[in-house]
Amino acid sequence: MAAHSIPAGRKHGIDGASLKRWAWVHRWSSLVCTVFLLLLCLTGLPLVFSDEIGHWLDDTPTSSAAPGTPRTSVDAMVARSLQQYPGQQVYSLVVEDEARVKVFMAPSFEEARHNPRSIHVLHFDAYSGAFAKPPDPSERGRLTFMNLMLKLHTDLFAGLAGELLLGFMGLLFVIALVSGVVLYAPFIRKLPFGVLRRERSRRLLWLDWHNLLGIATLCWLLVVGVTGVINELATPMFAAWRSNELRALLAQDLRDARPLPVSELPSVQQALDSAMAAQPGMQAVSVVYPGNPQGSSQHYLIWAKGRTPLTSQLYTPTLVDGRSGALLGQVHMPWYLVGLQLSRPLHFGDYAGLLLKILWAVLDLIAIVVLVSGVYLWWVRRPLAARP
Amino acid sequence: MKQATTQTQSNTMLWGMPVLLALLSGTGLLLALLADDGWHLLAWLGVAAPLLAVGWCAWRSHRPRQPPG
Numbered sequence: 001m002a003a004h005s006i007p008a009g010r011k012h013g014i015d016g017a018s019l020k021r022w023a024w025v026h027r028w029s030s031l032v033c034t035v036f037l038l039l040l041c042l043t044g045l046p047l048v049f050s051d052e053i054g055h056w057l058d059d060t061p062t063s064s065a066a067p068g069t070p071r072t073s074v075d076a077m078v079a080r081s082l083q084q085y086p087g088q089q090v091y092s093l094v095v096e097d098e099a100r101v102k103v104f105m106a107p108s109f110e111e112a113r114h115n116p117r118s119i120h121v122l123h124f125d126a127y128s129g130a131f132a133k134p135p136d137p138s139e140r141g142r143l144t145f146m147n148l149m150l151k152l153h154t155d156l157f158a159g160l161a162g163e164l165l166l167g168f169m170g171l172l173f174v175i176a177l178v179s180g181v182v183l184y185a186p187f188i189r190k191l192p193f194g195v196l197r198r199e200r201s202r203r204l205l206w207l208d209w210h211n212l213l214g215i216a217t218l219c220w221l222l223v224v225g226v227t228g229v230i231n232e233l234a235t236p237m238f239a240a241w242r243s244n245e246l247r248a249l250l251a252q253d254l255r256d257a258r259p260l261p262v263s264e265l266p267s268v269q270q271a272l273d274s275a276m277a278a279q280p281g282m283q284a285v286s287v288v289y290p291g292n293p294q295g296s297s298q299h300y301l302i303w304a305k306g307r308t309p310l311t312s313q314l315y316t317p318t319l320v321d322g323r324s325g326a327l328l329g330q331v332h333m334p335w336y337l338v339g340l341q342l343s344r345p346l347h348f349g350d351y352a353g354l355l356l357k358i359l360w361a362v363l364d365l366i367a368i369v370v371l372v373s374g375v376y377l378w379w380v381r382r383p384l385a386a387r388p
Numbered sequence: 389m390k391q392a393t394t395q396t397q398s399n400t401m402l403w404g405m406p407v408l409l410a411l412l413s414g415t416g417l418l419l420a421l422l423a424d425d426g427w428h429l430l431a432w433l434g435v436a437a438p439l440l441a442v443g444w445c446a447w448r449s450h451r452p453r454q455p456p457g
Contacts, residue, residue: 194445219410352420
């Protein structure tokens with residue numbers, strides 16, 4: 001409804017001048033963000049089904065261990081990884097999956113920072129401690145279809161600048177939604193909800209579709225828009241958290257910070273065990289190695305999550321000393337990181353089974369129709385709007 | 389007095405469905421996050437409410453027109 005002839009709005013508590021202003025806001029906020037939003041909707045569609053597509057493409061043989069088999073020590077897997085790639089650095093471990101352990105490695109932390117594609121992964125069977133599939137150096141840095149979708153969806157291959165740009169486009173989208181709601185009343189006037197005027201012009205029918213689809217899915221569009229913006233701010237939020245909470249906690253230890261060689265680190269399995277013993281009922285997710293830019297230079301950073309639908313979305317970090325192996329305890333999670341963690345599921349739609357994902361995909365397609373019809377309505381009205 | 393009643397009626401007609409759909413889908417989104425798996429069916433229905441409403445409007449618009457009254 002962006003560039004429509006402005007209806008008389010006095011009856012709806014909005015005067016002509018402010019109606020024109022809102023129409024201007026709606027037109028330009030949506031026109032500027034439309035191309036980016038279309039890209040986000042198209043790349044978001046396969047990303048909703050990342051887990052399913054990942055499982056489908058996963059060529060790793062399933063573990064033959066009986067349920068309840070104890071997991072072997074991750075120390076042996078780390079040693080095996082270092083043997084496979086001598087001189088390399090263990091970057092992090094992912095232990096979330098009951099049957100698998102992933103060991104991420106990089107030539108060095110410095111190299112990983114400059115070239116994230118130098119990070120590669122080794123897959124282990126958690127029960128036998130053997131490789132779940134043979135290490136494949138050619139897998140390193142290979143750009144898969146899903147990675148391409150993720151990069152286009154999150155940072156356009158431009159790192160933080162791309163994230164902030166897409167975050168700003170998300171903000172414009174939210175402004176377009178709010179201004180669209182303000183314009184809804186004067187445009188609908190006395191029409192019944194959801195009327196589709198097929199017998200009049202094509203433009204009027206598309207206006208009706210634009211209004212109906214936009215107002216019906218408004219709540220979902222707002223939730224996914226706002227949480228998308230929050231997700232794009234993850235990098236600065238984590239950086240702020242590391243430099244405030246983490247630094248304050250580690251002020252003492254960081255004073256004589258020198259890199260800890262991977263060969264001198266205390267047992268990572270014991271670090272995991274002591275961290276998890278301190279938080280019963282939680283499940284270990286990952287271990288960020290000392291020196292990793294995502295963690296502390298002198299500590300293992302161990303992420304754990306709860307087991308209920310809500311707490312399984314909330315990850316808590318625990319620190320274990322990288323020299324002595326002593327447990328330092330949990331790191332405080334500030335409100336903005338709790339908000340960020342809760343906005344992930346609400347953006348991804350991956351928190352209540354396959355049916356919710358299918359609904360997410362349908363709503364995503366509807367968002368595309370709202371975007372395209374908006375551009376169409378602006379385009380067909382353009383010559384009229386330019387009239388004196 | 390009469391004018392105020394008319395205003396309330398037209399506001400209900402205008403915003404009734406949009407508010408209802410926003411409440412249903414918003415409740416569905418939160419229910420799926422906060423409640424356990426037993427509530428998923430209700431959560432799905434809530435999130436699907438806008439789709440059902442759109443489907444109904446599309447179906448209605450294809451129906452032959454009823455004479456007024």
